[in-house]
Amino acid sequence: MSVETDIPLETEIKTKPVDDIHPLSRKLLFLGDPKVKRNFIWLPLVGMIICIILGIFHPQKHPLPGEQYIPGSWAIYGFVAYSLIVLSASTLFKILGRDEDYYGEGGLPDPDYSTDPMITGEAHHD
């Protein structure tokens, strides 16, 4: 399913090592904790349930025909729509995915002309 490519990864562009983590980020490092990541699922689930309950007490003022009989109508629609979009990705990738150099317009690095680090090959650190 993956597309094989011979052209070098952009990660091969030199990035000077700056090992220290930003002071502000140190307080947010818990976000990378696997336990926090694993339990994050409860946040939207609880939020969604609360909003569905609130939706029963505060129904749509201008509902679609029949919508008033379906509690959590937007939650159901949002869940199904989101899942459909994401689950279609694998099939779409098989149909539409090609090698990165498919069009052959890679171009040569031109540091004198371009200011982009992708072209100059030097990431900006200063």
Add this chain to the structure above:
Amino acid sequence: MIDQLPILAEINPGFWVILAGLICTLLPVGHARKAFVIAAPIFAGLLIFQLHDVTTPEVLGGVLQFGPVELTTLRIDKLSVVWGYLFCLAGVINGIYALHEKCRITDSSALIYTGAAIAGVLAGDMITLFIMWELTAISSVFLIWKGGDHAYAAGVRYLAIHVLSGVMLLAGAILHAQANGGDFMFNEIGLTSPGGWLMLLAMGIKVGFPGLHMWMQDAYPKASITGTVILASFTTKFAIYALARGFEGEPILIWIGAIMTCFPVFFAVVENDLRRVLSYSLNNQLGFMVCGIGIGGALAMNGVVGQVFVHVIFKGLLFMSIGAVMYRTGTAKASELGGLFRSMPYTAIFCLIGAGSIAAVPLFAAFVTKAMILAAAVEEHHYIAFLMMLFASAGVMEHSGIKVPHFTFFAHDSGRRVKEAPWNMLAAMSIAGFLCFYLAWPFGGYQQLYALMPFELDKPYQPYTWDHVVFQMQLLFAAIFAFTLLKRFKLYPAERRAEILDVDWTYRKMGLNVAKWGSAMWDRLAVNTKRVRTRFISSAGRRLYQTFSPAGAASEATPSGLAAIMTAGLLFVVLLLAYIAK
């Protein structure tokens, strides 16, 4: 200012920005150029503020007569003034974002491009509109070419498509004016004449109608970092203005817009280049605006105006944050990023603000504007279009609300430890981020945005109602829950490097191959026909010589030769014809 210099009331404020851009092409001092880049849009904004008279429906100026054609190069009314202010604001924010870039081409083309967009929306007639339409294309292509060699072909395609759009606009304008007694004023166009259809098609190219959209996803991700941010602000919103002015309430736009909101979400979900993801997201947001124009009426049109205003800001913010990441890491590919909140926390926060705004989270920008378009769709009983837009809203949450910030700043740690974005980028993102909050703030914030809206409503629209907040949060929480669930069961696709085919395949691959095949066939035909031709000509020459030469067959039978007989015969025919004619 206008009182002391009355001539300023006759000159479109955008022209001053264009002039500043032209001066910048000659100005070798970087700091002076940067002063122009910031000051020129501010000056234009002040001029618009002074020229705009709330008590008058419209202010006209700069009237020029060219033979029978009268041009009104300046018109400031309730509709155009919003775009005028917005483009000036975007020009200043973009200028701050690009302060680090010491490049004469970027500075001058950005200014000319900004000025052309301002002048275009403030133009009163269709000829000035056309000139500015083309100038935006010509000036902005340099921002794409600044992306380097790999952007050259995309720039050429961009230019060709936009020039074609301009030519169609001009042809449509002439046909429309012809049908309206030579009136070139740019007012409601409608689809009653062929000129109207041509103009709609021209605007459709620039606004990214389905099937005509690919220049956007082709060119924007290849432009320079600052170039993409600048490009995302003007071209398509200029076209939205033209559509709003000329085609309000055209039912066909409802369906075009609804399709526009939906199809980009499927491309965005498989795309790896985050600047391209944002280009698809831009296309999707334009769909809401096109749909709103199609619905027409005060509520929908105010929604469109509000959506345009906040969209320029939050989409710019998203492009700026990914641009800052690219500036530091050298890439915008999702497969090579991740965990950057450890190094670039401020940029991550700004990206999340942009994501929240585009996803219409309460207290963030689009919450107070997009809902007006959706409410208008329900009010006018366009239920299918409404459901399509709601589907697209879940899609927006996927690609811009979750995918872009998640794969850049969170997800797996890519191990990149870079510095935070430069101060000027952070300053520009701060302004945009603040506006994303302020324009949706329930206590005096969104009211200021609504005060800019051009159409009077019977009853003021209230965005912060229980049902609106609760149902919007249902949609957003459900989308986030679906994301976490799909991730948990490893059903969320990993980001992979690939070129994702789109409509441009038809001309970049199939069209090119057909042209190459045609060229090869022509060459082969030429070689083959040359052999046949040479053989035929030499054979015919030999036969003619054998027949008509002094020693030829014709001379043997008749000393004068067959040529003399034919000449005599021809003379006889001429004589006969002359006699009959007489």
